[in-house]
Amino acid sequence: MRNRKRTTERGKTPAHIMLRAAREVKLNNKSIRGAGTDYDIPERTLRRFLQKVTDEELYGTNELPTTAVGYIKKRQVFSDDQEKQLEEYILKAADVYFGLSPKQIRTFAYEWAVSLKIKFPDSWNTNKCAGQDWFTYFIKSLSICTPEATSLARASGFNKHSVGNFFKNLKTVLHRLQIGHQDIYNMDETGITTVQKPDRIVARRGFKQVGRITSQERGTLVTLAIAVNAIGNSIPPYFIFPRVNFREHMLSGAPPGSAGAANQSGWMKKEHFLHWCQHFVKHTGCSKERPVLLFLDNHDSHLSIDSLDYLKENGVTVLSFPPHCSHKLQPLDRSVYGPLKKYVNTACDGWITSHPGSSMTIYDDPKIVAVALPSAITPKNITAGFKVSRVYPFNECVFSEDEFLPSYATDRPLIEQAKDDEIDRKPNNSPKPKISQDTSPQPGTSRDYSEILNADSSMPKTSEINPPLEEKTPEKQIIKNINILAKEDTELNTQKKNSQSI
Known part of the structure; x- marks a missing residue:
């Protein structure tokens, strides 16, 4: 059942209230019945929680316990934190224009569950992907969209460097x-x-094809x-x-x-x-x-x-x-x-x-x-x-x-610019003034406007052109996986060519 409605109000005590009541019992020597009355918690519920809670949680400073409180969702494969990580990964992949389809998400979820060595339904092993019921529940906070076809040139062209120069x-x-x-x-x-x-x-009901x-x-x-x-x-x-x-x-x-x-x-x-x-x-x-x-x-x-x-x-x-x-x-x-x-x-x-x-x-x-x-x-x-x-x-x-995230996966126009920038910065014992000999109009300015541009204006540093992504971010992992696949394809093609030449 994909949309089962809750039929009881039991087990809804917040986790921080449960931990506070447990500390009253363990640290302040209060009775279980008294603490349950003060915090509106059934005595048997509080007693079961005291058997599960650890000393680190009781004597620690955290407001929320790591011990599960209330009813645990039946057949929940991933924990809430793991589902949140998976959701962030999917959103970042869509942000860099490498979004995943529903079938790919289900396959990825199965492979991730296998790598984590967690328990999942037997049907996942049979189909080698997560079930439709799991995906229907997981996708409630997301949306399935039809993406607009975007060329590689458009994805890489809209970057900080180009847009910054335009506004300058x-x-x-x-x-x-x-x-x-x-x-x-x-x-x-x-x-x-x-x-x-x-x-x-x-048009008339029941007819899908209408002209x-x-x-x-x-x-x-x-x-x-x-x-x-x-x-x-x-x-x-x-x-x-x-x-x-x-x-x-x-x-x-x-x-x-x-x-x-x-x-x-x-x-x-x-x-x-x-x-x-x-x-x-x-x-x-x-x-x-x-x-x-x-x-x-x-x-x-x-x-x-x-x-x-x-x-x-x-x-x-x-x-x-x-x-x-x-x-x-x-x-x-x-x-x-x-x-x-x-x-x-x-x-x-x-x-x-x-x-x-x-x-x-x-x-x-x-x-x-x-x-x-x-x-x-x-x-x-x-x-x-x-x-x-x-x-x-x-x-x-x-x-x-x-x-600007889609440009991080390619940055094709910026690589050559960064190399030219490094060459221009090499020390020269006899510096000579740069004189622009080309009077033809350049893309981005007219002949009239080119007169007010500074010909000696240096380009920004490589780090300014393509700032490094923060460590352990999902988008960096996506780009790293793409680069690894591209490298493996290149090595495979090289091996095939060598074997053919032999």
Whole structure:
């Protein structure tokens, strides 16, 4: 029985009360009946406890006894402390993106019980894993979730070093420009397809498979570029259609002031980004007398020389997010594009219902965006995105240690940086000043902003880049186990290659 309800109130005396009553009897020579009356404990219960309690507990200073008090849970395999350790291990494994499935947890619990040499049901030996009843009881304090697929680059890219450098650069830019929140912009692209993800519907009971009409099996992508500022305003959107040539009729029904372009892939390219920059300058009215700050992601289409020169001439300072960090740092990703996709799906459902027998095309996407965009790109959503990413108001201490845990298991971008740092610190009898010969724009800054960076700025120490984990922590043990498995695989592959060569 997995959810047995307690039918008696007996055996609920707290452990510290039992120990206090036992000390009254043993140390103060009080009668068992008198101590039981004073502490509201049955005489027979207190007498049984006195037979089990040890002298170390009686004469010690601990408030809680180690001797069991009350009813012991039947067939409890692990103690409460052991279950707590297992729970912490599972949570830390999930924090570093190496979470365990229910089947893996049951297998791990069985192997751990064998190693601890504790008593467990015979069915565990038969199935080589813990039972479903044990797992159902154990999982009550946890949750089974469907994880989001996260690439190794994203897990290792979001680390203290990259995020710290970004906020350091942002602080320098804000100090130099002295601009308000109305002049801080974020631009990003997203994809709008002709096949929506249908909303939930009400259907007949007993039918698990219920359909909803869509235009096609697979949709065609149209890129939508949006720019917003920290005050909650936005400029008209920019569309990129998957066609060879752009025609004005493609923007029929689009939000007022929209612009567009076309290429075979429908993705943002360098020449289209230059056109978007002109669209941005036109609607923001920025200039060298009225500078603005523009946040971009690290896509190569945003780093063309012509585009950065044009932005520099019009008083736009570009600061890019670290690679694979936009899911945490980009305001549009945090609070705008999620609601936008939801409203687009709802608008597509309405269009399909209003046009039975017709298929949606890429020329209908601007009309869909015109319906969905006002509900998603509200000042409340925009300002919430800037606030939660701490881009504005500025706050470089927003992310907790747990959010950086996935990077501890890899730290791939930081290893080479640490080696270069050690090489730079080697003593040199004839030091020479460092002169930067590369004038090309670097990821993370525009050509304009690169002028205010210090070329001799030394990188932090290795311990600052990757601080050592505390001893005996579950996450360190997880990473150690992963490294051991990787080392064993490497040695096995080497042995196979040697045997083949022989």
